[in-house]
Amino acid sequence: MSTARTVDWRLYVITDAGLARGRSHREVIEAAIRGGATVVQYRAKHVSTRQMVTEAQELRELTYRTGVPFIVNDRVDVALAVDADGVHIGQDDMPVALARKLIGDRLLGVSAHSLSEAVQAVQDGADYLGVGPVFATPTKPDAAPPIGIDGLTTIRRQISIPIVAIGGINQTNAAEVIRTGVNGIAVVSAVVAAADVTAATRQLISIVSAVQEQIL
Template identity: 45%
Template sequence: MGITTSQVDYKLYLVTDREVLGTRDLINSIEEAIKGGTTIVQLREKNCSSLEFYKLAIQVKEVTTKYNIPLVINDRLDIALAIEADGLHIGQEDLPITVARKLVGKNMFIGVSATTLEEALIAQEQGADYVGIGSMYPTSTKLDAKYVTIDELKQIREAISIPIVGIGGISEENVAELMSTKIDGVAIVSAILGKENIKTATENIMNSINK
């Protein structure tokens, strides 16, 4: 049995992107982010073979297990099952959550990306354990992102009871504005992995969250 959703702290949700890292090592970078306060890690790999993704996921899981941090696999249900990940994150274009749930059972929590109140309500109704809402701000890691306003985020927060994670262009400068809407956490890529000192960048964001 993996980490159950009731045990998950969504506060600082790291989403990986090797392009943002450049030549730096992904595994070391994830470890530095965890040392800085990251509470959950999502492995997102859009441009690699299944075998490469699997091998990478095994390595990442060693680090997250060492620190007792939940590991979420983005999109790839097969990889999540193969490495016995703690969680799976799916988008609106992926397998329906009802199908994913049948395949992973109760041993894995499932998150769903949503950009509207309707999508968030459906995700909750169909059994999502949390939703990722965004893009909240312009982001270089997803150029085709649809934007969600702070008011829309507040409406979603009022309408659903499952945890909400804001995503998209979130930085040390705007994280306080998002957390004021009473969401459960923020998902971050560039504002951590794009910084020279990953541990310090993570600590700075966590300080802003805790304010």
């Protein structure tokens, strides 16, 4: 099992069936991995548990073969059922400390929208944070207000564990996000909704890698 410190967080791709242009989760993620996605998260909010397990199992097999860490959103039970590398939970999901107890040494990611939430998540056992939304995002219209680059910078300065920035990030603003010192970016529509998923992924990973080389 990978530890958070050894994971390559540069480009974290999250599935969304509604944005995938009729393509399956597997088709999208296969194309994203070809383009250089470094972490994959399965997110499906409105399907049955049985369907979730089936889809997650397909992605687990794909990511296992390609060596890409595989995270399940929200559902600790599904993550355990398919032997995922980890689970990512939000502020309204299972308490972080309880999730940690259930998943053992698997990766535990937590969404944080403020410095206080970030500090609490670290204290409760998070391995990495998904911080945002940095910008307004169409994939989560009911999300918390954007924290902006300044908010992201503040959290990065205070938190030592890996941070993946999320929310409205795409090819036009990825560079300024990475300049805050975060470990990577998490994207949905910028990759999943692209006509050419592999090309979109390749462009993003190139931007992230170039900026990280400059600031290291």
